[in-house]
Amino acid sequence: MLEINAVHSFYGKAHILNDLSFSVGKGEVVALLGRNGAGKTTTMKSIMQLVRPRSGTVLFNGKDITGVSPHKVAQLGLGYVPEERRIFTDLTILENLEVGRQKPREGAPVWTVDALFDLFPNLSERRANRGKALSGGEQQMLTIARTLMGNPSLLLLDEPSEGIAPVIVEEMAQTILKFKSQGLTVIISEQNLHFAKIVADRAVIIEGGQKKFDDSFDALEQQPEVRDAYLSV
Amino acid sequence: MGLFVAQLLTGLANAAALFLVASGLSLIFGVTRIVNFAHGSLYMLGAYVGLTLMNHLPGHFGFWGSIVMAGLIVGLIGVVIEVCVLRPVYRAPELFQLVATFGVILVIQDLALMIWGAEDQLGPRAPGLRSVVRILGEPVPQYDLALIAITPFILFGLWWFIAKTRTGILVRAATQDREMVGALGVNQSWLFTGVFFLGSALAGLGGAIQLPKGGADLLMDLNIISAVFVVVVVGGMGSIPGAFIAAVLISVLNVFGVAYVPQSTLVLMYVVMAVVLMVKPYGLLGREEKAGEHGQVGEVERPIRPAGLVGRSLVVVLLAVLALVPFFASTFMQVLITDIVIFCLFAASLQFILSSGGLVSFGHAVFFGGGAYVSALLVTYSETPMEVAFLLAPLGAGLLALGIGWFCIRLSGVYFAMLTLAFSQLVWSLVFQWGSVTGGDDGLVNIWPSDWLSGTTAYYYFTLALGVGGILVLRHIIHSPFGYTLRATRDSARQAEATGIDVKKVQWLAFALAGAMAGLAGGLFVFSKGSIFPNELEIAKSFDALIVVFLGGVKTLSGGVVGAVFMESVKDWLTRLEYWRLILGLLIIAVVIIAPEGIVGSLRKFGERIGLVKEQESMQ
Numbered sequence: 001m002l003e004i005n006a007v008h009s010f011y012g013k014a015h016i017l018n019d020l021s022f023s024v025g026k027g028e029v030v031a032l033l034g035r036n037g038a039g040k041t042t043t044m045k046s047i048m049q050l051v052r053p054r055s056g057t058v059l060f061n062g063k064d065i066t067g068v069s070p071h072k073v074a075q076l077g078l079g080y081v082p083e084e085r086r087i088f089t090d091l092t093i094l095e096n097l098e099v100g101r102q103k104p105r106e107g108a109p110v111w112t113v114d115a116l117f118d119l120f121p122n123l124s125e126r127r128a129n130r131g132k133a134l135s136g137g138e139q140q141m142l143t144i145a146r147t148l149m150g151n152p153s154l155l156l157l158d159e160p161s162e163g164i165a166p167v168i169v170e171e172m173a174q175t176i177l178k179f180k181s182q183g184l185t186v187i188i189s190e191q192n193l194h195f196a197k198i199v200a201d202r203a204v205i206i207e208g209g210q211k212k213f214d215d216s217f218d219a220l221e222q223q224p225e226v227r228d229a230y231l232s233v
Numbered sequence: 234m235g236l237f238v239a240q241l242l243t244g245l246a247n248a249a250a251l252f253l254v255a256s257g258l259s260l261i262f263g264v265t266r267i268v269n270f271a272h273g274s275l276y277m278l279g280a281y282v283g284l285t286l287m288n289h290l291p292g293h294f295g296f297w298g299s300i301v302m303a304g305l306i307v308g309l310i311g312v313v314i315e316v317c318v319l320r321p322v323y324r325a326p327e328l329f330q331l332v333a334t335f336g337v338i339l340v341i342q343d344l345a346l347m348i349w350g351a352e353d354q355l356g357p358r359a360p361g362l363r364s365v366v367r368i369l370g371e372p373v374p375q376y377d378l379a380l381i382a383i384t385p386f387i388l389f390g391l392w393w394f395i396a397k398t399r400t401g402i403l404v405r406a407a408t409q410d411r412e413m414v415g416a417l418g419v420n421q422s423w424l425f426t427g428v429f430f431l432g433s434a435l436a437g438l439g440g441a442i443q444l445p446k447g448g449a450d451l452l453m454d455l456n457i458i459s460a461v462f463v464v465v466v467v468g469g470m471g472s473i474p475g476a477f478i479a480a481v482l483i484s485v486l487n488v489f490g491v492a493y494v495p496q497s498t499l500v501l502m503y504v505v506m507a508v509v510l511m512v513k514p515y516g517l518l519g520r521e522e523k524a525g526e527h528g529q530v531g532e533v534e535r536p537i538r539p540a541g542l543v544g545r546s547l548v549v550v551l552l553a554v555l556a557l558v559p560f561f562a563s564t565f566m567q568v569l570i571t572d573i574v575i576f577c578l579f580a581a582s583l584q585f586i587l588s589s590g591g592l593v594s595f596g597h598a599v600f601f602g603g604g605a606y607v608s609a610l611l612v613t614y615s616e617t618p619m620e621v622a623f624l625l626a627p628l629g630a631g632l633l634a635l636g637i638g639w640f641c642i643r644l645s646g647v648y649f650a651m652l653t654l655a656f657s658q659l660v661w662s663l664v665f666q667w668g669s670v671t672g673g674d675d676g677l678v679n680i681w682p683s684d685w686l687s688g689t690t691a692y693y694y695f696t697l698a699l700g701v702g703g704i705l706v707l708r709h710i711i712h713s714p715f716g717y718t719l720r721a722t723r724d725s726a727r728q729a730e731a732t733g734i735d736v737k738k739v740q741w742l743a744f745a746l747a748g749a750m751a752g753l754a755g756g757l758f759v760f761s762k763g764s765i766f767p768n769e770l771e772i773a774k775s776f777d778a779l780i781v782v783f784l785g786g787v788k789t790l791s792g793g794v795v796g797a798v799f800m801e802s803v804k805d806w807l808t809r810l811e812y813w814r815l816i817l818g819l820l821i822i823a824v825v826i827i828a829p830e831g832i833v834g835s836l837r838k839f840g841e842r843i844g845l846v847k848e849q850e851s852m853q
Contacts, residue, residue, distance in 0.1 A: 048416055050412065050416060069415070069420075070412075070415045070416045071415045071416070071417075071418050071419055071420045071421060072420075074415075074416055074417055074418030075418045080416045080417075082413065082416070086410055086413045088405070088406045088409050088410065088413075089409065090405060090408075090409055090520070091402065091405060091406060091409075095402045095405075095406075096406075098399060098402050099402060099403060099406045099414060099417055099419070100417045100418075101399075102418050146417065147417065150417060150418050
């Protein structure tokens with residue numbers, strides 16, 4: 001469904017992704033693991049074309065999306081949930097959801113405001129509140145809900161467990177498993193190995209913008225030296 | 234009482250056009266973050282287009298239809314400007330788009346002159362609303378009452394659009410984080426264009442709707458723009474209700490000002506703005522601005538380093554040539570170069586505060602003119618010897634900058650820029666209206682240098698020494714620890730604060746220093762011309778300096794100098810032509826689009842590519 005081929009990405013002159021390749025199949029949940037600064041967020045942004053790869057290609061459903069504007073990428077069915085959440089703090093929850101709304105898409109779960117409020121009851125209670133009145137966990141739910149309003153067929157979740165309470169992380173894991181059961185494809189970037197293991201089918205580990213490991217969690221279990229070298233446990 | 238009410242109503246009626254124009258500007262700024270200086274030009278076009286339409290379409294329908302159509306047509310003109318001029322430069326450094334809009338002002342001025350001629354045109358009166366109504370015995374024009382009645386509907390319509398429609402929600406979301414809006418599948422380009430259409434249409438509507446009260450002339454663009462900025466800033470940038478409240482406040486105050494304190498009408502508006510911003514730094518209904526929250530922090534600044542061997546040799550050769558100029562060039566040439574050197578110093582002082590300090594001042598001419606006026610006043614009133622009066626120019630301007638800086642430094646970004654504009658306009662209006670001391674519009678004359686400097690060549694060398702000396706001092710400061718500290722406050726105020734730097738104090742001192750250097754240029758200027766007029770500290774002069782710095786290249790001190798030389802020489806040549814503004818405007822727009830890093834920046838990139846200049850090492 002998604003293929004990343006030999007991507008090189010830069011921030012100014014800093015070389016962040018160095019010949020990165022991996023692919024994700026339909027219905028898969030893939031965890032992108034690595035330390036701070038390994039290039040996880042840049043990978044997400046490079047898929048979304050928020051950072052344009054200087055070389056290499058990104059294929060989505062067989063279509064080359066390298067260099068396409070981010071809004072077109074989103075319209076193709078890629079849903080991006082940024083790490084810093086970036087909710088619209090001056091807009092109400094309902095308005096935030098409205099910004100994300102797109103037409104239903106073939107081959108992807110269809111979301112409505114009501115369905116999302118069922119999924120995140122906390123948001124439902126506060127639908128008329130402004131984004132800035134929300135707690136960190138609620139903001140995280142709102143960003144996910146906002147992106148789901150676009151009915152994506154592939155969801156990019158950038159560090160969803162970061163900075164939120166453990167109880168909510170548990171809930172979040174359940175939610176992602178629910179997405180998976182609906183057939184949604186998910187790439188989730190994580191530092192929390194435990195969390196990743198619960199939700200994901202496969203681990204892709206990167207370090208210094210290069211892929212170091214790409215296999216199941218069982219296989220990762222067999223190679224503790226990989227875990228020790230590239231993940232801070 | 235009757236008179237009071239009548240004046241209040243006049244003020245409210247005047248607020249209509251001001252509100253329309255200001256809400257348009259506010260909307261455009263909110264989403265695109267572009268301070269569209271050409272917004273006054275769109276207002277002027279609205280008036281002219283409306284007038285032309287009214288002359289062809291009779292009756293009620295013709296009159297009101299013309300106003301609406303003028304709005305739509307100007308909206309489309311705004312779209313053309315957005316697509317052709319601004320779209321190519323959205324990715325350029327922040328505020329660089331400003332310069333493009335300066336170019337647009339010039340182009341529209343000459344186009345309007347070509348199409349409608351230089352004569353002021355009277356607006357037709359509205360059919361059915363030609364007479365006056367007596368309210369408490371005072372005559373109030375019916376049209377004024379109509380305007381007062383219409384404005385709240387427009388306000389409500391805009392509010393409804395912004396608050397309730399999907400497009401309005403997207404506009405508000407984009408105001409906060411446009412990259413994120415794009416990542417959610419919304420085509421930002423069309424959103425921008427749509428907002429530009431609406432904002433421009435509002436300006437055009439404002440221009441057309443005021444026709445029965447004011448008519449159309451070629452000065453209305455710049456005449457309204459400072460009032461519009463005041464309204465937008467006082468109301469809070471991006472807030473439509475804020476713009477309404479501020480438009481009413483400013484218009485009503487203005488009417489009462491004209492009636493009761495006619496000698497200070499110009500000052501009043503800026504005093505209000507300064508007071509509001511001191512109490513509520515982000516305007517009445519504005520929201521606090523945080524750097525980078527709009528998802529578009531520019532590229533990381535490259536570290537600067539002293540010029541290499543090539544650069545230094547070039548400077549030495551250039552100075553040698555300049556020193557030899559009097560031996561082969563005419564007096565005229567020497568005067569021209571004197572002017573250019575003075576302008577270079579002025580531009581370099583702005584470049585210093587803008588680039589190293591990250592503080593964009595919209596009112597830098599106040600220090601140039603301020604310094605000049607200090608000298609001129611001393612010579613005129615206390616017969617101070619030229620040498621002393623000259624020395625006091627930078628000193629006086631520096632003190633003025635300390636005073637103004639104390640207020641402005643507390644804000645940052647666009648609000649800082651606007652406050653500097655307000656203070657410079659405040660000083661300008663003081664000088665302009667306090668005729669008994671400053672000579673008002675007639676200026677101060679007979680300010681000549683001492684005998685030993687009275688010859689053209691002598692003054693040429695004097696200017697060369699002090700002008701180049703001033704620029705070298707600035708250069709030295711940029712590469713000194715103070716310069717490093719200043720750039721630290723620019724790149725990360727918090728980080729700098731945490732390392733023990735008193736950020737505000739450093740910025741304040743740098744601002745004063747820039748002011749003093751501008752004052753030095755002003756001192757050189759007044760004794761070279763022998764006179765000084767208020768236009769040396771008005772908005773246009775500040776804008777000139779900004780254009781020059783951006784055109785030359787913001788990032789290096791040489792940018793200001795190169796820009797100044799380019800502009801002064803081009804102007805000297807162009808102004809001989811009839812439609813020189815048009816050409817200059819197009820030239821500015823072309824440079825902005827083709828060389829978004831300015832002349833020096835682009836030359837350097839070119840040099841790096843062909844290997845003449847060593848490429849700077851990366852940030853890591």
